[in-house]
Amino acid sequence: MGTLYVVATPIGNLGDISKRALEVLNEVDLIACEDTRQTIKLLNHFGIQKPLTSYHEFNEEKKAGELLSRLSNDRSVAIVSDAGTPAISDPGYRVVRLCRERGVPVIAIPGPNAAITALSVSGLPSDEFMFAGFPPAKKNARREKLMSLANVRCTLIFYEAPHRIDDMLEDMQDVLGDREVSIAREITKVHEEHLFGKLSQLRPQVKALGEFVIVVSGATETRQAPLTREAVLKTLGMSRNQLYDLFFKK
Template sequence: MSGKLYLVSTPIGNLSDISQRAIEVLDMVDLVACEDTRHTGKLLKYLGLRKQLISYHEHNEGVKLPHLIEKLKDGSSIALVSDAGTPTISDPGFGLVSSSRERGIEVTVVPGPTALISALVLSGFPTDAFYFGGFLPSKKGPRRKTLQQVADIKATLVFYESPRRIGKSLRDCSEVLGNRSAAVVREITKLHEEVIGGNLTDLAERLEGESVKGEIVLVIDRVRKTPSFNEKEKEEAVLRCYDRFIDSGMSPKEAVKKAAREVGMPKSDAYRLVEKRKNNR
């Protein structure tokens, strides 16, 4: 008789968030498949459990997946966990799930923490419809292409991002998606949990040169219908924005750049417009 595969959610920061059922399943199974045996070993030690661990991640999936399937077919019960949160979310665990189902092996879930859901509810943006895009591509070209593909989705957008790239990604988001409201959510459930809100342009300017630490989820408000400007109205809007930014102490160069982004005008056109007004005075 085949064994059973348990998809067990583990804490994303605060170890006290683990559920009683998760503890019972981890204690009961024959084997725990995990991304990093050292990381999961610390959790099990905290829980007072001693279990057989096997590493299972994207770099060894081709070798370990058949081994785990054989174990399940032989009657073993296996818990699949990720380093943090719900397994198969942005990790290769779905391969073990689909292979198990194809072979008639029972699969069940032990639900619990998930960073994307926690960040979504913390952001304050609508939750009736949302799109999760996993990790944004690390290189600018593919990242901007990905953003272009989701620009018109009428849902809140959620992405995972590296703290090393968050500033550059926010800049690309601002330029591709428009200056939407967003929230950078970091260190969820940990001591330094933080939600940094604002529009994409301001967040990019704040975080581009800053050393950001911790696990990050980027939540972006859905596309909103904006009033269409005729050419004259757009020019007037750019100049109003420019004057406002100058009054706030911004340099002329930065004020032009930000005004152009906010209204949706090419930077070069906005610069010529400002220069033209200057010359006409």
């Protein structure tokens, strides 16, 4: 029986890779990665030559079975993501779960993680926190997600893409209120930036460039979700026409 290694790789600065990660990548029979073009750059930098196979969100279910077959034939496999720790808002958990169910050894090779790195320098409480990953891309779904977290009292951590950061911060302020927040951009890279303050203060300062980690303080009091027409109709169990008739019929 082979072994599955879940290997963390740098989130920006290649100097952050661990000696143990390099040893494992040198020793395994196969490396499964999100994007072979990204991983080959990392391997070339460290002089590592190994067979690669793509393993991403669109083929994860199918590929998990293929990787299990290799592991069952005494082949060792490493899973890496484009940056950071696999299975943390990245592909990986399906093959890990499959291996656990089939008794295949799974070993973590710890290392960089953007969420934990951003939290460590946020200045916000870190004894208890919730990682919420990437919020939904569509506005209504995103606001609904934020509403579900509005009364969580621990620190919240989100990832966000540059083309949605402005909308995300606007929705956060509307739904969560003007909370303390730490916004990290391009962590460990040349243009790394950290902003600290209230949401209302930081929104105008944010440059929509690079990948973001948003760390926001938890709720200090129970917050009522914003009332919308849709929410009223759903609560009353009425259509818009029924509500109109109720208020305007003579």
